[in-house]
Amino acid sequence: MSTTKGSAGQKTFRQLEHELDEILVRVEGASYEDLDDLLKDHSDGMTIINQLEDKLKKAKNSIIKAKK
C-alpha cells in the first residue's frame, strides 16, 4: 500500500479507499477465527468510511463556494 500522505499529513482519499477495499475483501470472505478480529475490521472500516465522507463533504462545500 502506498504511504503517500496528503498535504495536511493525512491519508489521501485514494489511500483510504484502498485500505477500505482490503477490509471489505476480508469481511466478505468471512474467514475469521476470532470475533475480535471481525469487530476490529468493522470498526476500522467504519472509521475510514467516516473519513471518506468527511472528505467528500469538504469537497462539496469547496465546489459550492467556487460556484458563487
Place this chain on the structure above:
Amino acid sequence: MTSDDNLDFGVPAFDVVGAVAVLNQTLEYALPNMRIVGELASFKIAKNQWVYADIKDDYAKLRLFGTIYNLPGPLEDGMTVEVVARPQIHPQYNFSLNIISIRPVGEGHIKKAADLLKAKLDKEGLFDPSRKRLIPHPPARIGLIASVQSAAYADFIKIMDERWSGVNVEVYDAHVQGEKAEDDIVRGLKYFNERLDVDVVVLTRGGGSADDLAVFSVEQVVREVSASRVPTCVAVGHEVDTSLAELAADMRASTPSNAAELLFPDKEDMRERIRQNKFILDNLLTRRLEGEEIRIARARTDLAGMVEEVLARSKESVEQSKKILEMAHPKTAMKRGFVLVQAANGKLVSSVGQLQVDDNISMTLADGKAELTVTKLDKDLK
C-alpha cells in the same frame, strides 16, 4: 584731304589687336553687362560644353556664346529668351555676347522650356515615385527656404503655429524670383543638407506669373531638390502647372498654407481622434472583458459539474462499502435469528468438526448470551 591728313588731325591709329583691346575696354567701361530680350536662333551645344546661338528680332541679330552651366535647362530655337550678357569682341571670332544668364520669357516659352527639361529629367528618373521618402509627421525641426518678407512665409508660419507647437524652424531667407533666386535657393538647399539636423526642408513661395515661378523649373534647382539628402517639401502657390522642383520633391503642396497643413497635424483634430480612439478601445476592452467573464463563468460551472459527478460517484461507492460493512457485523445477522457460537477458548465455531460431545460452548444472540453443553453431534446436516 588724305587719310594721312586725318591722322595728323588727332584721329587715333591702332593695329588690329590693339583696336580690339581698346574696343573691349571701352565696352567694359561703358556697358559691362546688358539685358536683351529676343528670339533664340541657331542654338547648338558643342562638345557637350560650349553653347553657341543667335538672339534676334525682325531687324537685327547678335551672336551669343556661353557654357552649358549658364543654361536654365534645355532650350530650343524659336523661344523668346532674356539674356544677361557681357558684350565682347573676340580677336578671331568678332563680336559676341558672353552669356551670364539666359532664361525663357513669356508663358508659352517658359512652359516649352520646362517641358523639355521635364522630359530630360524624367528620363533620368528624378521624378520616379519610388524615390519619394517619408517625412516625419510631424517633423520636430524644419529648414524653411522662403522670402521672410513674403505672405507665403507668413502664411506657412501662421498655419503651422495654429496646428502644432514646439516646432524648431530655421529660416533661410532667399529670393524666390528674379536673378538671385536660383543661387539663393540652391545655397539654401546646400546649407540645410550640410547641417543634416533638420527633418525636412520646405521650399515655398506664393503664387505668381509663369515668369515669377520660372526658377522652380530651372535645372539646377530641380537637381538640387532631387539630390537633397534631407527630405524635401516644395510648395508653390499655384494650381495649374506643377513646377519641376515640386515633381522632384518628396512632398508637394499646392500652397504654403497647404504645406503646413500636410506637414503638421491639427492639435484639435488629434485630440478628437485620441478621444475617439480611447472610446473605441474602452468599448472593445469592455466587450472583451464581458466575453471573458462569461467564458470563465461557464468554465467554472462546467468544472464544478464535472467535480460534482466524480464526488457523487465516490459518495455512492462509499455508501455501498458502508452497507457491506454493516451487513457483515454479527449483530445484523443475530437480529435475523442467527447466533454466534464460540468454543470455551473463545474461538468462533463455524463447523461441527470443531466440537465434541460434552464440550462447553457459548451462544450469543441479539440480546444476550447462553452457556450450553454439546450432547449430540450430527455432521450430515444438509
